[in-house]
Amino acid sequence: MKDGRTTVYNNELTDKERLDKVNEDNKQLEEDFLEYLSSTDKSKGTIKQYKANLHIFWCWCLEHNKNKFFVEMTKREAIKFQNYALNEWQWSPKRIRTFKATLRSLENYIIKILDDEFPDYKRIWSEIESPADEAVRTKSVLQMEDIQWLLKTLVDKKDYMRSCMLALAIFSGKRKAELTRFKASYFDKENLICDGALYKTPEKMQTKGRGQRGKLLDVYILAKPFQPYLDLWLKQREELGITSDWLFPQYKDGEWLDEHIGISTMDSWARTFNSMLGKIGKVWYFHCARHFFTSYLLEQNLPENVVQSLQGWASSDMVRIYDDRTNESQFEKYFGSEGINQVEKKGLADL
Incomplete structure (x- = not known):
């Protein structure tokens, strides 16, 4: 366990001003993706969490990756994001794994549903190894x-x-x-x-x-x-x-x-x-x-x-x-x- 971890939370990572500047293609991709999730009977909680994660990711892209369209990102840029989340935001390995599940789900949607629009898209998020897991809180065994x-x-x-x-x-x-x-x-x-x-x-x-x-x-x-x-x-x-x-x-x-x-x-x-x-x-x-x-x-x-x-x-x-x-x-x-x-x-x- 790391000592002195100071995690950066969601409300510090997004705001309306930044979201308004997000790449319009990313906004449209998010809207279509969430609509797809709803059509496949995903729970409201899951959709809400995916939306929150995407907003964090779009804001990071805006500030640190030239507001790049998701479909055009490279493995090098995916590694850059993971490194930033781990070392700048001080996210735990578990949180990074959970967050990346949203991005993997989005890229699965692109491959399965948008293959006619993006026939050359290749997976990147499934290829990036996540940081080694670690305990971030003491397990409580109560009597x-x-x-x-x-x-x-x-x-x-x-x-x-x-x-x-x-x-x-x-x-x-x-x-x-x-x-x-x-x-x-x-x-x-x-x-x-x-x-x-x-x-x-x-x-x-x-x-x-x-x-x-x-x-x-x-x-x-x-x-x-x-x-x-x-x-x-x-x-x-x-x-x-x-x-x-x-x-x-x-x-x-x-x-x-x-x-x-x-x-x-x-x-x-x-x-x-x-x-x-x-x-x-x-x-x-x-x-x-x-x-x-x-x-x-x-x-x-x-x-x-x-x-x-x-x-x-x-x-x-x-x-x-x-x-x-x-x-x-x-x-x-x-x-x-x-x-x-x-x-x-x-x-x-x-x-």
Whole structure:
């Protein structure tokens, strides 16, 4: 990991004044490309990200590459851009790889769809080796006592909305964007299954996947550990006069809106959780909750296929990827002074 990285962010790389000066051919290419993506059912999030990336690239071309048309660029100029992003903007290798995926997608569009207009176009972005990957943040492996401390701290402050969100993340293992889309009505008692061990959403939820609707899945939440924090927030919602069915509605200009909170709010909350956990030497980001949920279920001796189903994964390989348990912690469960321990398998009702 590099020390002292100071990343340059998107809002510093583009503005209306520069975008107005972008090569008109690049503007038209972008418009046609994004229209093509929409016609192939790419998600709005993907299209928005591609557009933002292209705006950054066009502005770089304007200032550092003579405002050159994308189709006319050379490998040497592609390397020049990558070097600038890495060393001037201080982008991480991962961000560069993600950014280049937009440019590779654009050049695929040119080759497959615009081959009659640009028959001599050759790939360049697929040919340029990306910088070696590196970790840019410390992986956070949280223990149950860390989670309980953070939840208690929030509850003591009567910060019931954020404590409920944190508990939902931990006991569902859902992604950041997915957490915003839960509804209060999902947590009716009639949606409890397995003798009250799990909430199952009454409708399939949109999760990450191809297409505008992503992948629609049944979603499960460990009911018993989540319930106390849900109850506190539902009671406070009632006191605040919140009528929206979104479990976490937006608050704006003194009013609770019938819209769920956005990613910017989640990012703000993540910074708050991270600052609080920093006091005990731990790190928080929402994705670590997916690792915690998987590891916790495995620690309770649930079979991998059950964990796979709860997470909605197509492959059991994902279970092992998200398992943060150490070999030693697993050995201690199965081996002791008497040799091999007899470990009882648990069911969901035991959690």
